[in-house]
Amino acid sequence: MLAADPSEELANVPVDFDPWARNRVAEKSVRREDFWDRMGDAYISLLTAALVFAYAAGLALAFFDQMRGDPESGVVRFGLGVVPGASAASALVMLGMLGALALVSKLGPTAVDRAQGFWWLGLPVKRTGFLSRLLRQRLVSTFFFGAFLWLPIGYGSVLGGVVEGSALGVWLGAATLGLLFVMLSLLAAWAQTREAGGNFRAVLNLAMLAVLLAYLLDVLLRSTGTGNLAAFWALLPATLPALAQAGAWWVPVVLALLCLGGFAALAGQLQRIPSRELIARGAASEHAGAALALMDDKALGSAYDGAGAREGKREEAKRERTRVRGADSFARMLPAHWVRGPYTALVRAELLVLLRTGATWRGLLAGWGVPAAGVFAVQGGHPLVLAMLVLVGAVLAARAASKAAVQAANVPSLEAIIPLGRSGVRQTHALVAALLLVRWGIGLAAFLSWAVGADPAGTTVLLGLGLLTGFGLAAGAVRMAFRPALDWGSVMLMAAMGKATGPLIQHFTYGYEVMVVSAIALVAGLLLDPVPLGLLGLGVVVAVIAWSVGTSNTNRSNAHRALQSQRSRPILRDGP
Structure with missing residues (x-):
């Protein structure tokens, strides 16, 4: 046998061995045993x-x-x-x-x-x-x-x-x-x-x-x-x-x-x-x-x-410029000397997070752009189409304004650190979101009132509804951000009794239902001619209810209640 040259360097050249394919061969027997389990999973997936x-x-x-009707009847x-x-x-x-x-x-x-x-x-x-x-x-x-x-x-x-x-x-x-x-x-x-x-x-x-x-x-x-x-x-x-x-x-x-x-x-x-x-x-x-x-x-x-x-080298360069200058344009708009307590400190911090997040601006623009694109389309003037576009735009804008609240919800200890109480912290989150969404709602209402050809009185009512819609959307955004985790133990127990559908739907729509209800009055004002003044009263009632529901820290959902009770239950220790 010829001896290898010890002076020759060993090149670390990749070989053709495929470990993933080798594992597939070793797993064939296991997969044969799990055949019926996989068939059951496939059946459930196809049925879903x-x-x-x-x-x-x-x-x-x-x-x-x-939409098969006359396009001119929009x-x-x-x-x-x-x-x-x-x-x-x-x-x-x-x-x-x-x-x-x-x-x-x-x-x-x-x-x-x-x-x-x-x-x-x-x-x-x-x-x-x-x-x-x-x-x-x-x-x-x-x-x-x-x-x-x-x-x-x-x-x-x-x-x-x-x-x-x-x-x-x-x-x-x-x-x-x-x-x-x-x-x-x-x-x-x-x-x-x-x-x-x-x-x-x-x-x-x-x-x-x-x-x-x-x-x-x-x-x-x-x-x-x-x-x-x-x-x-x-x-x-x-x-x-x-x-x-x-x-x-x-x-x-x-x-x-x-x-x-x-x-x-x-x-x-x-x-x-x-x-x-x-x-x-x-x-x-x-x-x-x-x-x-x-x-x-x-x-x-x-x-x-x-x-x-x-x-992203662009983001790194932007952060470096901000560090060298000491502050960016948004921080100069909201100087730190304005802070007079925990309330204003939280408002300033959340506003800076929202203003510095590109997804916030993209979401707000998308919330305007979706209804606007529908207005200029032939079928966009159909009442059903316009109503759906306004609701979709409202949800997009509300989700964009909830970015800071979502980050705060991922740190549950934040509510305990800030001396405002859980209810006060959530109302502050909603107020910060409302600072953006109220302006968004007024701007959308102004554009849509021009698009539907409303008279001056109707335009005034629609602008008021846009303002109220902004407050309701802010509350829905906070409710969605602080949505509790799903208690799967309770869900499985309710599924055994055939009662899991309702709680699951309630979990999926948690927060979104407040957003949709908040925009209903504005949608109704667009579809009615002339716009009744009584819609303002309805909008006020809806906004107040949405604000109280969205900023509440109580939980009445069957899919979340058991988990909440377990968290609030005192820990029992062994021994004296």
Whole structure:
């Protein structure tokens, strides 16, 4: 046997051993034993998806059935709804796709959990096969998620008579949207291989801004009669699902070939993704997955906001400039010498958090932009459509104004530190949110009163309703921020007796019900002509009730009461 040269250095070259595939072989016997357990889980998942689809399709059918009426019979004054429904839908779907791409980019799509990262990534083995399998699993899940999103929309639009199509066309449209989501995920994975995740998300933000500006330009061109951007909206990839639903079977075929080719070209480059990127995206994905498993949308929002928070040279440079100057523009607007006690200190601290958070400004602008975009669309003047857009905008604005309260709710000891009491602290949170939402509500009411052509008296009433809506939304935002954790022990006990549905719905809508009820008076004022003065009295009553409910620290929910009683129960110690 020839002896190895001791002077020759051992090159730490990755080998072709695939530990993940080796584990799959070892787990086959275990998976055979758990076959019926997996079948039961699959049955429950399919049944849940079928129930969700049935409800979503029914709502979509009712929505599109209401829209079959004359577009000129809407509440928006003549001449404002100039953008056709197809162009508005293309812009909406495009924004949704870009938002989904931003979400996918923050959560991966190529990611590993902490155990995989610290065990497998430290070995001198090639990662290509390991990472390609993980990416393929995520791409398959993404495809089914995108396809499922289109099914209720497609069936509702066809059965409602809004567009022509068939059952096969709906499935083609669903496959097209699922494949588009896969292509978006491949783009995000390509950005990971170039270590350009932050720049990629910055480009996505610019793309969303470009779509919004194009919509505004289309409104101006159509209003002045100088042209339109119909060709631009028709060329966007957002129109492909509708095109496939109309019978263009070749669209999903071409997209499938592009996805297969893109995955084959990208699989060999996954080795270039740094380990820290894989572990960071895996941690964000685990956080989001746990939030979904616990059915907690507040935790899901925190997972999305926290994903990638450490990266970004722009943010680091901004913090360094603030440190050198001693304060930023917002701190100079709210100087520290104004603080006269714990109350003003909490107000100043929360206002600075809200003003410095970009998500706050984006949420408030989205709360304005959603109703405004509907006003300028042909079908946006329909009473049902306008009411839904106003409610969606109100929820978006309220969630944006709750960012500081959510952070405070994640630190329960804060209420004990501040000498204001639990009720006083929550009222302070609501007051800070109201400082933003009252202005938001007045601005939205002013725009909508102009859009519906209200007279001076009606405009005054609507402005008052906008002010009151801001207070109610602030209370709902605080209620949502301090939503108690779900007591799964009580839920399982109630499920055994067939009484878990009500408490679960109450948990999911905790805080949102106050937001929706707070905006009802404003919506009613937009739909009534003339606007009755009595709506102001109704708005005052609703705002007072919403404020008392949203800032209350008592809990009467069956799904939370047992957990609260356990926390308040004194601890019994053994011995004397």
